[in-house]
Amino acid sequence: MGQGELMGIVGINGAGKSTLLRTLGKVQPKLSGEVFLNGKNIENYNAMALAAEISLVLTEPIASKNMTVEELVALGRQPYTNWIGTLTEDDKSKIKTAIWMLELETLQHKKCYELSDGQLQRAMIARALAQDTDIILLDEPTTHLDLYHKVKILKVLKSIAFETKKTVVFTSHEIEMAIQLCDTMLLLDTTAHAFGQPCELIEQQAFERLFPADTVSFDAKTGSFRIEK
Numbered sequence: 446m447g448q449g450e451l452m453g454i455v456g457i458n459g460a461g462k463s464t465l466l467r468t469l470g471k472v473q474p475k476l477s478g479e480v481f482l483n484g485k486n487i488e489n490y491n492a493m494a495l496a497a498e499i500s501l502v503l504t505e506p507i508a509s510k511n512m513t514v515e516e517l518v519a520l521g522r523q524p525y526t527n528w529i530g531t532l533t534e535d536d537k538s539k540i541k542t543a544i545w546m547l548e549l550e551t552l553q554h555k556k557c558y559e560l561s562d563g564q565l566q567r568a569m570i571a572r573a574l575a576q577d578t579d580i581i582l583l584d585e586p587t588t589h590l591d592l593y594h595k596v597k598i599l600k601v602l603k604s605i606a607f608e609t610k611k612t613v614v615f616t617s618h619e620i621e622m623a624i625q626l627c628d629t630m631l632l633l634d635t636t637a638h639a640f641g642q643p644c645e646l647i648e649q650q651a652f653e654r655l656f657p658a659d660t661v662s663f664d665a666k667t668g669s670f671r672i673e674k
């Protein structure tokens with residue numbers, strides 16, 4: 446995966462999308478293999494050093510919804526602040542930028558429990574952005590959102606990758622949206638995995654293999670799935 450790129454990990458239920466993402470972020474022990482970051486095995490990174498390289502947006506609910514959006518976003522600066530958590534001008538500027546990029550200015554003083562699912566997801570992404578790491582990993586960031594908000598979140602992720610030159614990797618069931626918006630995709634399949642630009646995967650007929658064709662087929666011309674009646 447490259448700098449400034451949005452990469453989607455897609456595949457059927459149980460294909461191992463979340464497991465792979467959480468393994469990349471060292472949130473859970475690896476089942477096999479090794480993960481290298483900047484030429485160094487992630488096993489050799491301590492939590493603080495890894496938090497300066499990778500930020501995570503996971504599906505677990507946040508510890509306390511009693512904090513404001515601004516306080517939640519400020520948590521992203523934790524790996525850099527001193528033991529009393531004093532924010533420097535640089536920290537405050539990164540928090541402000543993240544709030545601005547996720548269009549949270551009018552919500553920043555609201556408590557997290559007052560937010561809709563989509564607003565809370567944006568706040569979580571702002572926290573990851575404030576952490577200012579080269580890599581942002583997100584597990585199913587569009588779950589529970591309506592079509593418009595799913596598209597909005599993915600477009601925000603794309604612009605974060607493009608404008609801040611970060612590598613943004615997310616897992617999703619939104620294969621059609623990922624085809625339209627991702628720079629690269631990893632398609633996890635029970636038999637073979639495919640990685641490349643969406644157009645390359647379409648050429649390889651990788652999406653046709655995903656579901657039984659008598660139920661759901663893939664139309665390469667439109668890049669969309671069709672229900673067989």
Ligand SMILES: Nc1ncnc2c1ncn2[C@@H]1O[C@H](COP(=O)(O)OP(=O)(O)OP(=O)(O)O)[C@@H](O)[C@H]1O
Pocket residue numbers: 456457458459460461462463464465476
């Ligand atoms: N490489 C692997 N080898 C063996 N088991 C695996 C591997 N990857 C994932 N699993 C197991 O498969 C199960 C499903 O994995 P996971 O939840 O990551 O799938 P998913 O694609 O995110 O599913 P969903 O789309 O339903 O959220 C888990 O029990 C996990 O431990």
